Amino acid sequence: MKFAPFCTGVAERADADVRAKEGLPVGGFAVLEGAEPPELVEISEGPCKFLVDVRKGHKTGFYLDQRDARMAVGSLANGADVLNCFAYTGGFGIFARQCGAASVTQVDVSRDALELAKKNEALVHLCGTTMEYVEEDVFKFLRKCRDERRSFDMIVLDPPKFAESRSQVMKAARGYKDINLLAMKLLKPNGVLATFSCSGAMTEELFAKVLAEAAEDAGRDFQTIAKTRQGADHPVALSFPEGAYLKGVILRAVD
Numbered sequence: 001m002k003f004a005p006f007c008t009g010v011a012e013r014a015d016a017d018v019r020a021k022e023g024l025p026v027g028g029f030a031v032l033e034g035a036e037p038p039e040l041v042e043i044s045e046g047p048c049k050f051l052v053d054v055r056k057g058h059k060t061g062f063y064l065d066q067r068d069a070r071m072a073v074g075s076l077a078n079g080a081d082v083l084n085c086f087a088y089t090g091g092f093g094i095f096a097r098q099c100g101a102a103s104v105t106q107v108d109v110s111r112d113a114l115e116l117a118k119k120n121e122a123l124v125h126l127c128g129t130t131m132e133y134v135e136e137d138v139f140k141f142l143r144k145c146r147d148e149r150r151s152f153d154m155i156v157l158d159p160p161k162f163a164e165s166r167s168q169v170m171k172a173a174r175g176y177k178d179i180n181l182l183a184m185k186l187l188k189p190n191g192v193l194a195t196f197s198c199s200g201a202m203t204e205e206l207f208a209k210v211l212a213e214a215a216e217d218a219g220r221d222f223q224t225i226a227k228t229r230q231g232a233d234h235p236v237a238l239s240f241p242e243g244a245y246l247k248g249v250i251l252r253a254v255d
């Protein structure tokens with residue numbers, strides 16, 4: 001096989017459970033062509049660099065589908081106190097740091113993900129951002145922030161899929177409402193909430209309804225300042241509109 005100049009090999013990850021549902025064999029990581037990659041592969045995304053665990057990390061090791069959203073969040077982060085919930089290896093928080101955030105709090109339940117987030121922090125140079133890492137359940141952490149009267153200029157909510165199928169959508173909607181309501185209350189005046197749903201079964205309309213209800217219960221007004229989708233390298237087949245699984249809404253509080 002002949003590779004493009006920047007490509008030194010091709011590997012396969014065949015470990016997603018969904019393969020079994022499709023009748024495909026479930027395997028592990030295998031190099032199909034070329035060189036065995038290092039334990040952590042360094043990638044660039046816009047102005048940022050990240051270390052990616054291509055063998056054991058989620059998906060390909062990095063949530064490439066959120067590329068456009070990370071750029072959008074970075075563009076709003078200068079001088080901000082940022083809370084990055086469901087941080088994984090720090091993506092949104094690293095962008096905020098690179099773009100001049102005053103502070104970034106990265107929250108995730110996975111210790112391994114946060115350890116890699118700390119390594120990613122070290123790849124950002126010349127930066128005065130205060131960094132905090134919290135290994136905790138986001139549902140609990142948001143309540144703790146409420147009780148401690150903490151507030152933030154920007155909050156990112158990028159949870160895992162809450163609905164695996166249509167039958168779980170209403171339960172998922174309650175989960176989305178819970179975290180969005182808590183986050184809306186924690187925002188400083190004119191603060192920004194970047195909120196996402198990667199549940200294909202959760203329609204854009206239902207997600208918008210959940211956010212509107214959360215805002216009403218929070219007693220605050222918001223403007224939608226941007227909407228994001230999965231990156232262009234995750235195209236949606238015309239015959240399978242459900243493939244548009246990732247929805248992002250960036251809201252600004254009107255105070």
Ligand SMILES: C[S@@+](CC[C@H](N)C(=O)[O-])C[C@H]1O[C@@H](n2cnc3c(N)ncnc32)[C@H](O)[C@@H]1O
Pocket residue numbers: 062063066086087088089090091092107108109110113136137138139158159160161198
């Ligand atoms: C969709 S990924 C986030 C991707 C990340 N925003 C990025 O850009 O790379 C979801 C993350 O949520 C974490 N997670 C799942 N449930 C959680 C919970 N209840 N509290 C905190 N983190 C959780 C997972 O460990 C995973 O890292």
